Amino acid sequence: MRIILLGAPGAGKGTQAQFLMKTFGIPQISTGDMLRAAIKAGTELGQQAKAVMDAGKLVSDDIMIGLVKERIAQPDCQNGFLLDGFPRTIPQADAMQEAGIDVDVVLEFAVPDDVIVARMGGRRVHPGSGRVYHVEHNPPQQAGKDDVTGEDLIIRDDDKEETVRKRLAIYHEQTEPLVAYYRTLAEQGKTAFHKVDGTRDVETISKELGELLG
Ligand code: AP5
Ligand code: ZN
Structure with a gap:
């Protein structure tokens, strides 16, 4: 299965x-x-x-497109993949289309900005694996430590409130147009599209996704 996770910073894509x-x-x-x-x-x-x-801006399309194409060509992606954070601009989505990289389903995680800003202060990540936690909503078994390795969790450099707000503004400007883009592809029967209410708790959303994609 080939899946795109679309949504604002902090909407719960990584989770x-x-x-x-x-x-x-x-x-x-x-x-x-x-x-x-x-x-x-x-x-x-x-x-x-x-x-x-660190400034909350986007890395150039050319760099990102090259990086993702190379990654998707790896053998472990032959039976599908989960794109988290790409595409993020119309040119990135166009590049996928031009390369003939189709996806089965696009999941849009909808969460209002104020909920996201409140959430981000509590995020902790395991830098080695990318595993993500929240001090209240999704706590690790032992405070400040990764569940699998026991290594320290950190706060991401771009999770300062000011940077989060900047990232949200860029999301609305450059990434949100992809919602209409993929809805149009879905109407043409080229992919499936689902909007997911990302304000509910982590388990409820996982359960819905499991049933949806089952
Ligand atoms: P990236 O790492 O992709 O960041 P992002 O898209 O801004 O998304 P986040 O990782 O912040 O949020 P998430 O949706 O994964 O949420 P999470 O699950 O962690 O990109 C970082 C930067 O890299 C960009 O700003 C850009 O500069 C660059 N970049 C990356 N891709 C690029 C591209 N394609 N083009 C150009 N530049 C690119 O959840 C957040 C918190 O909420 C966690 O603490 C989590 O535990 C908690 N949480 C999750 N779900 C719930 C829930 N349901 N209820 C309560 N809490 C929850
Ligand atoms: Zn993420």
């Missing part, structure tokens, strides 16, 4: 990706995680991306 990966046995392609790994490794891409990400 539900963990559930979908396990349930359907497909890899998560999180472009944000790929960029953070590049920053950590100190690659040229990482050095370029760091300032852009």
